Each structure stands twice: as C-alpha cells, then as structure tokens.
Amino acid sequence: MSGRMRLRMLPENTGILRSPLHFENADVxxxxxxxxxxxxxxxxxxxxxxxxxxxxxxxxxxxxxxxxxxxxxxxxxxxxxxxxxCDYEDEPEEYIKEKFQIESDNMLHMIKFRRSIRNYREKIVEREKLEMMIEAGRYTATVSNRQEISYIVVQDKKNELKHMVLKKVEQYVNGENAVQWQEKLFRNASVIIYIVGDNAINAGLAAQNMELMAATLGLGIFYNGYLTKISGSFTEIREFLQIGEKEIQLCFMAGYPAVEYRRTAPRKKPEILWM
CATH class of the missing domain: 3.30.70.20 (Alpha-Beta Plaits)
Structure with missing residues (x-):
C-alpha cells in the first residue's frame, strides 16, 4: 500500500474501509x-x-x-x-512534467467516453485500485481546505448490507417489486462506496475525481441516489456503516463493466453566455 495513504480496516473484518480526517480545527x-x-x-x-x-x-x-x-x-x-x-504524513512529490501532465485531447476523450455502468462482471475489485480511487478523492479541493470527507467501502460485507437494505424496502413494496428494487439498488456491482461529510459540494467533487481514476483502472461506476437516501434514513443501516451523526452525501456502485461501448454518446449543445 502507498505510504502516502493510510486506510484502516474496522474491527472484526467488516469489509468496510475508512479514511481518517486529518484535523478538526485549522486555526493551528x-x-x-x-x-x-x-x-x-x-x-x-x-x-x-x-x-x-x-x-x-x-x-x-x-x-x-x-x-x-x-x-x-x-x-x-x-x-x-x-x-x-507536520500534521500530514505524506511526502510531497516534486513536479515532473512528463509524469504529471496529461494531454488535453486525451483527457477530454476519456470524459466523453465515460458511461454510467449498470451491468457488472462477477469480479472482485482489487484493494490497490480502490485505494487509488480514494487517493484521487483525497486530493480533491474542499471548501476552505476542510478535508472533512470520509469514505466507506463495502465489498466483503456487501451481501449483509444488501439484505439489510432490501428488508427495509420490502416493508413498502410487494414481492415482485422488491425483486426489481434489488436490481435497481445493487446492479450486481462488486463494491459500494459511500462518501460521507457535511458538504455536498466537497463530496461531489471528490466523487468526480474518483470516477475519472476508476476509468483509468478499467472500472465503471454508477451513482445511486436511491441507495444514498435509504442508507441514510434507517438507524440500523447507519449503525452498520458506523457513520454516527455524519451525513451520507452520495454513494455509487463500482466494478468491472460487463458491457463494452464502442463510441461516445451524443450530448445536447451547451448553453453558453459569452460576456
């Protein structure tokens, strides 16, 4: 594991990864x-x-x-x-143009080619790749450099989370619809990543960088608003995720795509006011 990043496993092999907050008060x-x-x-x-x-x-x-x-x-x-x-453990990296610079055309093509993945292969995502995704989130800008964002990565205990969530869903829908909700909520993805914090903008920015990193690693993701809402609304699920009083800002599925795209998808022209 990279020396620049330290993730700790929670007790009893829960299969949930968290990244530590660096500091609570910046007035130091x-x-x-x-x-x-x-x-x-x-x-x-x-x-x-x-x-x-x-x-x-x-x-x-x-x-x-x-x-x-x-x-x-x-x-x-x-x-x-x-x-x-002295509060930071990672060593700064010296700027080397060949190492740090990405060609603008390549970057734009990668952004254009990304897709929301709704169908995944039965393959575990390696820990090293998950750590690289979180590293991309960790280095994302935050409001006033608060760095309050933390991450919950559920892979080993995914089935336990799935059972807990679907049990709540079944209280409100009948059996046939419950099966549809299972597909809608989990989509056979290998891993579920929650981004936790008190600022939605910080979480969204981190998620975008994580998605770009995922694309370079051959992974796809799918943002899931339904699962975000359900996971944050029930005490049992919140306790399982050990989020305390913090808020789940968003979550997404991640895994190896079971579908292969051949080209970019069309988009509407942007509405721009040049002044």
Missing part, C-alpha cells in the same frame, strides 16, 4: 507549518501565494499566524523545499 498554522531556516532564501513566494495572508517575514524569518488553514500552498510553491506541515 503557527504550530504546524515549519520553515527550515537553513534552506529558506526569504524569496517570499510562500507569502505572496498565501490566500489567508497568514505568512509574514519577521526578523529575517518567515513565520505563520493562527489564520493558516493548512492548504499546503507554501509547501508546493517553495523553490527550495524549505516548508513542511
């Missing part, structure tokens, strides 16, 4: 951001790029006030690698 910049004075050349690039204006030059040293939100821009922009944030 002065304690967390560290300047290596031997490397620092006082170029002030970090100060100029600091959105909350938390970095100052004092007594021939760069310092940070309590307004810092630990966004890491100072780490990323420093030409000498003189800045670090």
């Amino acid at each position: 910049g002065g304690e967390m951001v560290i300047f290596n004075q031997e490397k620092c050349i006082l170029c002030r690039k970090c100060m100029q790029d600091c959105y909350p204006q938390a970095i100052q030059k004092e007594n021939e040293k760069m310092t940070v006030s309590g307004e810092c939100m630990l966004c890491g821009h100072c780490v990323a922009i420093c030409p000498k690698g003189a800045v670090s944030i």
